[in-house]
Structures are given as structure tokens and as C-alpha cells.
Amino acid sequence: MATFRQEVEATIPALRRFARALTRDAETADDLVQDTLVRALRSEHLFHGGELRTWMYTILANLNRNRLRSLARRPVMVPVDDGDAAVDATEGARDIERALATLVDEQRDALLLVVLEGLSYREVAEIQGVPIGTVMSRLARARQQLKSFLEGGRPALRRVK
Amino acid sequence: MTEHDRPVTEDELHAYVDGELPDDRMAAMLAWLASHPDDAATVAAWRAQADSIRARYGAVAHEPVPARLQLDRILADAQPRGRRFLGMAAAAVFAAFVVGGGVGWMAHGATASKPSGFEAITADALEAYRLYVVEVRHPVEVPGTEQAHLRQWLSKRVGYELSIPDLSSLGLKLVGGRLLPGPTGAAAFYMYEGPSGERYTIYCAKAAAQETALRFKGGERDATIAWVDDKVGYVVSGPSDRDKLETVAKNVYDQVDKGGAKKS
Numbered sequence: 001m002a003t004f005r006q007e008v009e010a011t012i013p014a015l016r017r018f019a020r021a022l023t024r025d026a027e028t029a030d031d032l033v034q035d036t037l038v039r040a041l042r043s044e045h046l047f048h049g050g051e052l053r054t055w056m057y058t059i060l061a062n063l064n065r066n067r068l069r070s071l072a073r074r075p076v077m078v079p080v081d082d083g084d085a086a087v088d089a090t091e092g093a094r095d096i097e098r099a100l101a102t103l104v105d106e107q108r109d110a111l112l113l114v115v116l117e118g119l120s121y122r123e124v125a126e127i128q129g130v131p132i133g134t135v136m137s138r139l140a141r142a143r144q145q146l147k148s149f150l151e152g153g154r155p156a157l158r159r160v161k
Numbered sequence: 162m163t164e165h166d167r168p169v170t171e172d173e174l175h176a177y178v179d180g181e182l183p184d185d186r187m188a189a190m191l192a193w194l195a196s197h198p199d200d201a202a203t204v205a206a207w208r209a210q211a212d213s214i215r216a217r218y219g220a221v222a223h224e225p226v227p228a229r230l231q232l233d234r235i236l237a238d239a240q241p242r243g244r245r246f247l248g249m250a251a252a253a254v255f256a257a258f259v260v261g262g263g264v265g266w267m268a269h270g271a272t273a274s275k276p277s278g279f280e281a282i283t284a285d286a287l288e289a290y291r292l293y294v295v296e297v298r299h300p301v302e303v304p305g306t307e308q309a310h311l312r313q314w315l316s317k318r319v320g321y322e323l324s325i326p327d328l329s330s331l332g333l334k335l336v337g338g339r340l341l342p343g344p345t346g347a348a349a350f351y352m353y354e355g356p357s358g359e360r361y362t363i364y365c366a367k368a369a370a371q372e373t374a375l376r377f378k379g380g381e382r383d384a385t386i387a388w389v390d391d392k393v394g395y396v397v398s399g400p401s402d403r404d405k406l407e408t409v410a411k412n413v414y415d416q417v418d419k420g421g422a423k424k425s
Contacts, residue, residue, distance in 0.1 A: 008232065009232050009359070012226050012230055013221075013222040013224075013226065014222055016221050016222065016224070016226070016230070017218055017219065017221040017222040020221045021214065021217070021218040021221075030227060030229070030230060033230055034229060034230055034235065035234065035297045037230065037235050038235060038297055038298065039297060039358055041232070041235065041236065043354075043356075043358070044336060046354070046355075046356045047356065055356075055357060058357035058358070059357055059358045062357060062358040062359060063358065064406075065382065066173055066294055066295040067295065069291060069382050069383070070291065070295045077419075080269075092215070093216070093217045095213070096213040096217050097217065100214070111214075111306060112214070114178075114179055115210075115211040115214050115215070115220070116214050116215060116218055119180065120388070121179070121181055129402070136172050136175060139175055139179075140172075141419070142174060143175070143207050143210065145209075146210050147203075147206050147210070154331070159412065
């Protein structure tokens with residue numbers, strides 16, 4: 001019992017990092033982590049052993065997918081100049097944020113789990129419930145999209161101004 | 162051809178960047194990159210992306226964990242909320258018995274102008290799935306632990322004998338259920354949850370048709386399988402994995418077919 005709790009606790013910093021990159025908003029990210037923790041503690045009996053960390057990422061990714069689905073159904077007000085108003089983020093940091101925002105959900109999940117969270121392809125396949133080949137093609141598409149956004153996207157956006 | 166000579170694939174380039182390339186391919190990879198500047202540039206670009214992502218978000222893991230994410234706080238919050246929730250559920254059950262007829266009648270009137278029938282049932286069921294599947298704390302009115310009560314209550318309200326399928330052989334645990342307004346009266350709604358939080362729901366409502374085949378309707382994120390059996394419409398909704406959904410629906414179909422009207 002105590003060890004389950006301690007293990008859950010140990011995942012919090014990484015979950016916050018993953019959630020922040022997924023949502024690109026600190027408040028939303030911590031909401032997501034909070035819901036993940038509530039769900040995990042409540043579902044201890046559903047945890048069939050295996051690696052707890054992977055299970056926590058799975059819950060978080062599922063909750064985020066549910067969140068995006070409910071967001072998609074109602075209009076959301078987004079400040080038009082959100083990135084430009086922020087003074088703390090450097091150009092490069094904003095570029096990568098915007099680039100990540102252009103990815104398809106499953107591709108962003110896969111890329112962040114590998115690159116930011118350091119998970120293996122096998123673990124990501126388990127989290128996403130797909131074969132490793134699918135994880136690799138999601139990664140490939142994500143990287144391709146980031147590359148073309150970072151190389152072409154910004155100048156194009158600048159020209160519009 | 163030896164391991165060393167085989168040309169490098171794009172998958173291997175990714176594996177190399179992510180530290181998943183087998184050792185026996187490492188020499189071939191380095192030789193390949195030395196003689197293929199385009200691939201070397203691609204690898205460098207991917208690494209730069211990864212560096213930017215880590216530079217942007219890596220530090221979040223070193224921030225102090227905010228108070229609301231402390232497990233003590235979450236557990237303390239969960240306890241009274243759970244108790245309050247049970248109280249509310251009990252009150253809701255009581256209210257449902259007392260004002261039952263009236264609410265049912267109002268719901269009937271309010272929805273009478275909508276196109277009723279199979280399409281409406283499926284649409285309502287999917288709407289309910291999308292609405293409640295995102296609920297973390299209050300997804301149901303009556304928890305799955307009170308299954309007998311849930312079955313009695315909902316059966317009484319929908320006006321026919323319901324059975325609540327047991328999907329534990331598929332790793333799905335009953336979260337609970339709730340009563341919803343359906344196209345032509347009350348509808349029963351059950352929610353199940355798998356080990357990693359994936360949720361499936363079953364929606365039952367009276368239908369005009371006598372019997373239909375199982376119909377699949379898939380979206381990008383979710384999907385439904387619906388059918389009518391003995392004038393009761395069933396809609397099973399879940400994530401868009403069709404094979405899994407079919408297994409779940411088949412299980413439900415078999416169980417309501419056997420259990421349904423005859424049961425107690």
C-alpha cells in the first residue's frame with residue numbers, strides 16, 4: 001500500500017513535465033496531473049502490476065484525449081497574440097511550442113514520450129495500445145511536421161504580418 | 162550481405178537518434194552517415210528538435226510540486242468528496258422515485274418533437290458517452306458497488322427489466338450508472354472502465370423497431386455499435402478501436418440476449 005503510494009508520488013515531476021508539454025499551459029497541465037493522480041489512487045485495484053510509470057502515462061494520455069475531445073465540442077477563447085505577449089519565452093522556445101501545437105495528438109504524444117520522457121518504443125507502444133511499427137510511423141510523421149514547420153512555417157507567418 | 166553492409170533504413174535513423182539502434186548496426190550507421198550528408202543533416206535536425214523540446218520543458222520536472230498535487234491533499238480531498246457524493250447519489254435516487262412520473266413525462270414532452278428512432282438513440286448515446294466519459298469525479302449517479310440497487314432502480318424507471326452485463330472477463334469494471342432522458346422516455350446508462358482509464362458505456366432505451374442488426378458507426382476518436390433487440394435499443398460506445406469495441410458489444414449482446422426480459 002505504502003509502496004504503491006510512494007511509487008505514484010515519484011512519478012509526479014515527470015507527469016507534470018509531460019502534461020506541460022502536451023497542454024502548453026501550466027494550469028491546465030496541473031489539472032490534468034491532478035485528475036491523473038485521483039484516478040490512479042482510486043484505481044489501485046485495477047493496476048495489474050507491470051510498470052507503474054507506463055500506467056500513469058497511459059492514464060494521463062487518455063485523460064488528455066478526453067479533454068481535447070470535450071474542448072473540440074465547445075468554442076474556446078484564445079488570445080490572438082498569446083505567444084507574442086509573453087516576455088519570458090525566447091524566440092526558440094516559442095517556436096518549438098508552436099510547432100508542437102501543429103501536431104496530430106497521437107503523434108505529439110509519441111514524440112514527447114520518446115524525446116522528453118525518455119521512454120522506449122516498446123513502452124510507448126504499450127501506452128498507446130498500438131504495434132511498435134505504428135509508434136515509429138507516428139514519430140516519423142511528427143518529426144517531419146516539426147521540421148517543415150520550423151524551416152518554413154515561421155518565415156511564412158512573419159510575411160503575413 | 163552482412164549486418165554491416167545492409168543499407169540503413171529510415172526507421173533505423175530514428176532508432177539511432179533515440180538510442181534504440183542495436184549495437185551490431187552502429188558501425189554501419191556511422192559509416193552510412195559519413196557518406197550520406199542528407200541523412201546526416203536529417204539526424205542533426207531531429208536531434209535539434211529534441212534538444213529544443215527538452216530545453217523548453219525539461220526544467221518543469223525540477224520545479225517544486227504544487228500543494229494541490231501532494232498526495233496527502235488529494236487523498237484528504239477525495240474522502241469527504243466521496244462521502245458527499247454518496248449522499249448526493251442517495252438523494253438523487255430518492256428524488257427519482259418520488260417525482261419519477263413527472264420527470265419522465267416532462268422529458269417525454271420535451272423530446273417529442275425530435276426525430277425519434279434508431280438514429281436519435283445512437284446520437285443521444287454518443288452524446289452521453291462524450292459528456293460523461295470525461296468526468297473523473299462524478300461519472301455516475303450510482304456506483305458499480307451497488308449493482309443490485311442500480312439494476313432495480315433503472316429497471317423501474319425505464320419500465321422494463323434490465324440486466325447489467327458483467328465485462329470483467331475483458332478487464333472492464335462497472336463504474337456505475339445513471340438515468341438519462343432518452344428520445345422517447347427514460348434511458349439507462351452504464352459505464353465501465355479498463356485498467357488504464359479507457360471507458361465504455363452502454364445506453365439502453367425503448368426503440369420503435371422490433372429488432373435490427375448490429376451497426377457500427379466510427380468516428381476519429383470514438384465509435385458506437387448499436388442494435389435493437391425486442392424493442393429495446395442498445396448502444397455500446399467507446400474509444401475508436403473497432404476490434405475492441407466489437408468484442409465488448411458482442412459480450413453485451415450475448416448477455417442481454419440471455420439475461421434480458423426473463424431475468425427475475
